[in-house]
Amino acid sequence: MNWEPWTGCYPVSTGCNNCYFYGPNAKRFGQNEITKTDKFDWPIRRNKKGEYCIKGGKILATCFATDFFLPEADLWRKEAWAMIKERQDIDFLIITKRIDRFKESLPEDWGDGYDNVNIGCTVETQALADQRLPLFLSYPLKRRFIAASPLLEELDLSPYLAKVDHVTVCGENGRDGRLCEYAWIEKIQKQCQAAGKTFWFKSTGTRIRTQEEVVKVNPFKQGALAKSFQLDITDGKRLF
Ligand code: SF4
Incomplete structure (x- = not known):
């Protein structure tokens, strides 16, 4: 809603x-x-x-x-x-x-x-993560998560994960949606796993590279394709 x-x-x-x-x-x-x-x-x-x-x-x-x-x-x-x-x-x-x-x-x-x-702080690039997340973590907040959306490059979120509850990742949607690499998503998932945080690969976006292949994804199938990679880490509660 x-x-x-x-x-x-x-x-x-x-x-x-x-x-x-x-x-x-x-x-x-x-x-x-x-x-x-x-x-x-x-x-x-x-x-x-x-x-x-x-x-x-x-x-x-x-x-x-x-x-x-x-x-x-x-x-x-x-x-x-x-x-x-x-x-x-x-x-x-x-x-x-x-x-x-x-x-x-x-x-x-x-x-x-x-x-x-x-509150979810959006980060799209490493520079934006390094600029926004220290601020985000310094604020008084009971619940917080990171939204890597749209994910535009490889990110190292490890230094910031201790104080967040969760990470959601999305590729970019829309006709001109920029390419998202599966390897970037997998890396963030591993960072969450190591930090004991929940993780949701919400959507592939319009273009995703899996191994050598670039796949163009219909907007109505981006969520289902993301789910099919089985990267989500849940704690039994609803992911957001
Ligand atoms: S992505 Fe769109 S809605 Fe979100 S801050 Fe940018 S312009 Fe505003």
């Missing part, structure tokens, strides 16, 4: 070049103007019986089609945090490429983090 309190975004790093939502070929959204959506208050919206429209026990993927930490959303984020705090019975999963804006974007009562907030 997704919650998009606002819409619109614009590139911040190389991983945005072919953004599914706001890149050159974006069909569904395609605009860079940041505006509130009509679902802004969705987590706390109630039906005629006075019950929450969204039942508890769910995971809400938050701002997956924009960025929670956009400066243009600063005025609305306080209200968004208040809704997140009110719904302790829902897990809010937030993935961002703007982790550098985390500290200045926190509510006053954040303390060492809300229990129901799980």
Whole structure:
């Protein structure tokens, strides 16, 4: 289930070049103007019986089609945090490429983090991993994971894994999705294995090289192909 309190975004790093939502070929959204959506208050919206429209026990993927930490959303984020705090019975999963804006974007009562907030820091290259992850790990957070998405080169995440719960990896999707090497994914999986962390190979992206062969993958088959490699490391809980 997704919650998009606002819409619109614009590139911040190389991983945005072919953004599914706001890149050159974006069909569904395609605009860079940041505006509130009509679902802004969705987590706390109630039906005629006075019950929450969204039942508890769910995971809400938050701002997956924009960025929670956009400066243009600063005025609305306080209200968004208040809704997140009110719904302790829902897990809010937030993935961002703007982790550098985390500290200045926190509510006053954040303390060492809300229990129901799980933040994923996106890294696409080693340079971005080395720039973003030390910051990410320095922040007060109860739950955190790394999203290597889109994975654009070989990464060594080992120095950062002790303080994260999980790693998700995706190749780049879209018509011009850049090549992803199976060997890169396998290396990250081994790093997670050595560190005792869960790992999810979520999607191959459009182009993946397995051994010598480059395979172009239909968008509807990228998740299933990733799963077929059987690289996932689970702890019995749902991967994210
Ligand atoms: S931050 Fe995410 S949503 Fe925004 S342009 Fe980059 S990839 Fe697209």
